Amino acid sequence: MTVKKPEKQNRSPQIRSLAKALMILDLLAARQGEMSLAEIARELDLPKSTLHGLLSTLRDFGYIEQSAFDGRYRLGVHLFEIGNAVANNWDVRRVAAPYIQHLVEELEETVHLVILDKGEVLYIDKRESRQSLRIVSQVGMRLPAHCTGVGKVLLAYLHPARVRQIVAAKGLTRYTKNTITDLNRLEAELTRIRQLGYAVDNEEIMESLRCVAAPLRDHNGQVCAAISVSGPAARMEGERMQLAIEHLTRTAAEISAGLGYRPALGGDASGA
Numbered sequence: 001m002t003v004k005k006p007e008k009q010n011r012s013p014q015i016r017s018l019a020k021a022l023m024i025l026d027l028l029a030a031r032q033g034e035m036s037l038a039e040i041a042r043e044l045d046l047p048k049s050t051l052h053g054l055l056s057t058l059r060d061f062g063y064i065e066q067s068a069f070d071g072r073y074r075l076g077v078h079l080f081e082i083g084n085a086v087a088n089n090w091d092v093r094r095v096a097a098p099y100i101q102h103l104v105e106e107l108e109e110t111v112h113l114v115i116l117d118k119g120e121v122l123y124i125d126k127r128e129s130r131q132s133l134r135i136v137s138q139v140g141m142r143l144p145a146h147c148t149g150v151g152k153v154l155l156a157y158l159h160p161a162r163v164r165q166i167v168a169a170k171g172l173t174r175y176t177k178n179t180i181t182d183l184n185r186l187e188a189e190l191t192r193i194r195q196l197g198y199a200v201d202n203e204e205i206m207e208s209l210r211c212v213a214a215p216l217r218d219h220n221g222q223v224c225a226a227i228s229v230s231g232p233a234a235r236m237e238g239e240r241m242q243l244a245i246e247h248l249t250r251t252a253a254e255i256s257a258g259l260g261y262r263p264a265l266g267g268d269a270s271g272a
Contacts, residue, residue, distance in 0.1 A: 020046060021054050025063060025075070034072035092216060092225045093125055095258040100127050100227060103251045107244055109231040114150040114213075115224070116158075117142075119166040121151040129231070146172050146186055147179045149201035149213030150226040155186075156193040157215060157223040163190065178204045198249055203233055210236040212245050214252035219260030227252055 027043055028035060037055065041048045055073060058064045062078030093113060100111045104127040113125035120142045145151030145166065155163050164183070172181040180186045193199045198214045211230035215223040229244045230236075236244060 017054065020044070020050070021058055024051075024054060024058065025079070028064065028073065028075050034067060034074045036070075036072050040073065092218075092255075092259060096125065096216070096225075096227065096255045099251050099255050099258070100125065103127075103227075103229065103247060104129055106247055107229055109229050109235070109244065112150060112228045112230065114154070114226050114228070116145065116151070116154040119145065119170050121145050121148055121154065121226075124225075143205065144170060144173060144175075146170075147175055147201070147204040148228075149199045149211040149230075150228045152189060152193055152199040152201070153213045153215050153226040154223065156190040156199065160187070163187070175205045176203055176207050178202055180204065198245060198252075201228075201230075208233050210241070212236075212241070212248055214249050216252055216259065217256040217261040221261060224259070227255070 023044055024040060027040060035043075037048060037051060040046075040055070041051050044051070055064065055066075059066055059073075059076070062076045064073050065076045066073055092115075096113050100113060104111050107129075109129045111127045112123055114121045114123050116122070121144070123139055123141045123143075126139055143151065145155050155166070158166075163186075167183055167186070172183065172186065173179070174181050180189060189199075198212055201209070201211045201213070203210060209230065210233040211228045213226050213228035216225040216227060218224045227248065229248050231244075
């Protein structure tokens with residue numbers, strides 16, 4: 001996680017003290033630990049006098065806490081409470097929860113629920129398998145879109161101009177020998193995904209990791225999220241891979257129905 005700054009193209013009038021307070025929260029989240037007043041001042045290039053007032057206000061409202069032993073600052077429990085309130089209002093997360101848990105139990109592989117945010121995939125839920133080899137991921141993690149199954153699914157249903165905009169901003173970084181790093185190849189892959197109704201990450205972001213992903217649609221028919229089944233490439237192949245695709249696409253259709261999606265007459269729930 002990095003300290004967020006307003007995007008220049010979307011910059012609007014700001015309350016400067018509020019912007020500085022939010023940067024403090026982002027910094028503490030990025031460091032994932034305690035920081036002293038001097039450390040925060042140095043990182044954000046702010047005067048200690050200004051910073052002291054901001055920290056005191058954040059502390060009084062419960063957004064940060066201060067150690068009684070050494071005076072260092074950390075994120076407060078109130079942020080956890082707010083985060084839970086936000087999560088509970090994400091209908092897709094609530095609706096999808098029992099379905100993805102069932103999918104984990106069926107396939108005994110890890111299942112992720114992901115949305116697209118600022119051109120990246122953001123993991124909003126994860127259900128872990130009981131297998132000895134598991135996937136190193138966590139809720140709140142961000143990954144590139146072009147080299148993940150969920151990311152490619154979400155890109156596939158965007159307007160082509162938006163895809164090119166994301167690629168221009170984020171690039172097509174190579175992570176493995178299988179990573180797609182050419183825009184034309186990526187666009188061809190996205191066309192294929194729309195035809196199939198699902199995407200495959202064939203060791204494109206991590207060696208020996210394979211996953212299959214499918215889109216979720218809301219009541220307007222728009223792709224709003226994606227789910228994936230991930231596992232070691234040694235397990236995710238042949239008949240087992242085909243089984244994962246079948247169960248995943250069926251589950252995606254069931255979640256989409258739960259979100260109010262009704263496919264057009266003669267179509268299917270995948271919207272492909």
